[in-house]
Amino acid sequence: MxxxxxxxxxxxxxxxxxxxxxxxxxxxxxxxxxxxxxxxxxxxxxxxxxxxxxxxxxxxxxxxxxxxxxxxxxxxxxxxxxxxxxxxxxxxxxxxxxxxxxxxxxxxxxxxxxxxxxxxxxxxxxxxxxxxxxxxxxxxxxxxxxxxxxxxxxxxxxxxxxxxxxxxxxxxxxxxxxxxxxxxxxxxxxxxxxxxxxxxxxxxxxxxxxxxxxxxxxxxRGNARFTMRVRTLEHASHSGMFGGAVPDAMMTTVKLLSTLWNDDGSVAVAGLLERDAPTPDYDEATLREEAGLLPGTTPIGNGTILSRIWNKPAITLIGIDATSVASASNTLLPEVTVVISARVAPGQTGEEAYEALQDHLRAHAPFGAELTFSDADLGDGxxxxxxxxxxxxxxxxxxxxxxxxxxxxxxxxxxxxxxxxxxxxxxxxxxxxxxxxxxxxxxxxxxxxxxxxxxxxxxxxxxxxxxxxxxxx
Missing domain, CATH: 3.40.630.10 (Zn peptidases)
Structure with missing residues (x-):
């Protein structure tokens, strides 16, 4: 018909x-x-x-x-x-x-x-x-x-x-x-x-x-959501006694996570694919209004705005377990746990994306940090x-x-x-x-x-x- x-x-x-x-x-x-x-x-x-x-x-x-x-x-x-x-x-x-x-x-x-x-x-x-x-x-x-x-x-x-x-x-x-x-x-x-x-x-x-x-x-887009534990010490230590010589888990995690993105905010993980497809016209003013972007904050990524949202991967840190602000002390943290949520371009499986992310994180772990991955939730586009x-x-x-x-x-x-x-x-x-x-x-x-x-x-x-x-x- x-x-x-x-x-x-x-x-x-x-x-x-x-x-x-x-x-x-x-x-x-x-x-x-x-x-x-x-x-x-x-x-x-x-x-x-x-x-x-x-x-x-x-x-x-x-x-x-x-x-x-x-x-x-x-x-x-x-x-x-x-x-x-x-x-x-x-x-x-x-x-x-x-x-x-x-x-x-x-x-x-x-x-x-x-x-x-x-x-x-x-x-x-x-x-x-x-x-x-x-x-x-x-x-x-x-x-x-x-x-x-x-x-x-x-x-x-x-x-x-x-x-x-x-x-x-x-x-x-x-x-x-x-x-x-x-x-x-x-x-x-x-x-x-x-x-x-x-x-x-x-x-x-x-x-x-x-x-x-x-x-x-x-x-x-598909998805790959997982938990990662970053561990550098057997126990917490005094930051004054050992700071400057011992890598704490928070500094290590921050440095590791920063490798996931290029300077413009686009994803920097080898093996995460992009889809090449045309997108309708959609300007930055519309993005600002619909997303609630603050006046001084700039968009991230490259290419057309909708290609970034529809056809390219994205990585977001959606959770972190570490010492709260209220409980902060001068301590080197032995471990930090984060939840990472990746959106996967249509055409790539969630499993392939998860493997690429694990490979990247292991390859870029600073100071020989110990990484543990768990609770993977994967979906295809x-x-x-x-x-x-x-x-x-x-x-x-x-x-x-x-x-x-x-x-x-x-x-x-x-x-x-x-x-x-x-x-x-x-x-x-x-x-x-x-x-x-x-x-x-x-x-x-x-x-x-x-x-x-x-x-x-x-x-x-x-x-x-x-x-x-x-x-x-």
Missing amino acids: TSSAHHGQQTPPSESDAAVLEAVSIGIPSALSDLGHLVRIPGMAWPAFDQTQLERSAEAVAALVDGTGVFDEVRVLRAAVPGTDEFGQPAVLATRAARNGKPTILLYAHHDVQPPGDDELWETPPFEPTVRDGRLYGRGAADDKAGVMAHVASIRAVKEVLGDDLDLGIAMFIEGEEEYGSRSFAQFLSDNKEALRADAIVVADSGNWDSVTPGLTVSL FLADTSGWAAALTRDAMNDAYGVAPIDLGVGGSIPFIADLVREFPAAQILVTGVEDPHSRAHSPNESLHLDTFRNAVATEALLLSRMNAVDL
């Missing part, structure tokens, strides 16, 4: 499209109300948090999915975490068999959220949904409970319009531990392979070019094949819902489980969409959802489902 792009020009909607868009518009208030109820549930997958809240979240999502009235079965399930005796967090699996030769679509999102962080940094309480200036504020309001509700709201609208003529097969997988590393994701796919099998997969966990321009994510009919339908649906032609996006972040989807369902067309815009501040204080973007995202998916219902395989 082929579909022609409209290049940003809206054509008059068909009678069916107009009915779907009207149903979406009517349903948005209830969808936002339901989203608010979900935001109030602090479902975090970390063991340190109350796990009954995550169970509440899963049950609430299951009730909303079941309430659409289109699914043959809706269940809350857990899968084993490979290599452990644990089970993962509760996920919602809903299935509806295709009828009359129609395709099947799998809709993915996740209901777990990031911890809120410092409540003092929130202008309003993180789990109290608050609307101001056209945005809904709250933890998970964008990432990714809005993705959950985009699926639910679009199904409601299509069911309202098509009724018994809805023959499309639909599976829905709402994960409960995406923010905690998707530890049981691969096992869940294996356990439920037949229930999840689909011709197209929509992963609603990405973003858009801006609040008015839709984006189809076609590339994602994603390069989409957008030549299929489902991608064409998605782009057209975005165009007709937003009234603006979509942009193919790269994303600097990582969704490692997409590699699991590619492996398990190699014939499926994978479409990475989302409800976020550059000001959503996912994972940060004052996370928010742009309400107009949400409406357009729901309209996009409803048009996609309706039009897929007309496809004969």
Whole structure:
């Protein structure tokens, strides 16, 4: 099947499209109300948090999915975490068999959220949904409970319009531990392979070019996150007695970490690859505004700004265990532990990147310091094949819902489980969409959802489902 792009020009909607868009518009208030109820549930997958809240979240999502009235079965399930005796967090699996030769679509999102962080940094309480200036504020309001509700709201609208003529097969997988590393994701796919099998997969966990321009994510960076311990002494020593002759672990760590970057801030690790691909225009002023760069701080790296974010590796020090400022004393530290997070260019595996980083750090360790690596969390990037009919339908649906032609996006972040989807369902067309815009501040204080973007995202998916219902395989 082929579909022609409209290049940003809206054509008059068909009678069916107009009915779907009207149903979406009517349903948005209830969808936002339901989203608010979900935001109030602090479902975090970390063991340190109350796990009954995550169970509440899963049950609430299951009730909303079941309430659409289109699914043959809706269940809350857990899968084993490979290599452990644990089970993962509760996920919602809903299935509806295709009828009359129609395709099947799998809709993915996740209901777990990031911890809120410092409540003092929130202008309003993180789990109290608050609307101001056209945005809904709250933890998970964008990432990714809005993705959950985009699926639910679009199904409601299509069911309202098509009724018994809805023959499309639909599976829905709402994960409960995406923010905690998707530890049981691969096992869940294996356990439920037949229930999840689909011709197209929509992963609603990405973003858009801006609040008015839709984006189809076609590339994602991979990741290599790990812990490194740097040790130079058998025990702590007096800095006055031995300073100047004995290398302490902090100085050694600082010198070692500095070798990871060139003077311009670009990555200086041999073996970390770059992808050569064009990027849209994006200027420094936009970067400053969207990232919150301070006036006197300059960007880092080289090449176009988006190539640095989408197509090149990045290394960030995200954690350090050492003496706190409050406990500082004149002591040579025997060891320091850090957590390093690397983003890996699309096309290189997380394993290859991790090996390159270990080789570099060992080769550059000053003063013969002892290095120990542990807790590696690795994920591969994603390069989409957008030549299929489902991608064409998605782009057209975005165009007709937003009234603006979509942009193919790269994303600097990582969704490692997409590699699991590619492996398990190699014939499926994978479409990475989302409800976020550059000001959503996912994972940060004052996370928010742009309400107009949400409406357009729901309209996009409803048009996609309706039009897929007309496809004969």
